[in-house]
């Protein structure tokens with residue numbers, strides 16, 4: 126592991142399997158969001174603010190990265206800055222976030238869980254998304 130702090134935009138390694146993450150562009154309104162996906166375990170790294178853009182929900186993101194002391198200590202180190210991360214639960218989803226750079230690590234499929242939860246909060250039901258989520262999680266590793 127390098128001792129220097131990596132700057133944003135440089136390749137980073139998966140905090141679980143130490144494989145280099147692959148940048149992947151997510152189409153959103155406005156500029157595309159460049160997230161980092163692990164080709165091995167399918168986890169995704171979101172630098173500061175990126176998850177809010179992908180989920181199109183700033184308040185959830187802020188909840189995930191605020192009050193780091195209330196989360197339990199994660200077994201993972203931040204792939205971006207090597208700082209400690211904390212784990213917290215959002216419904217069924219366990220989210221690891223960095224207390225220093227506020228990046229967020231999601232294991233494979235967790236983004237879907239977050240979206241389903243958001244749906245639930247907004248509309249009182251998971252709408253069609255929960256069904257799609259199962260399908261998506263099956264194909265997510267192969268999707269371009």
Ligand SMILES: [Zn+2]
Nearest residue numbers: 139142163166
């Ligand atoms: Zn991985």
Ligand SMILES: [Zn+2]
Nearest residue numbers: 203206223226
């Ligand atoms: Zn960090």
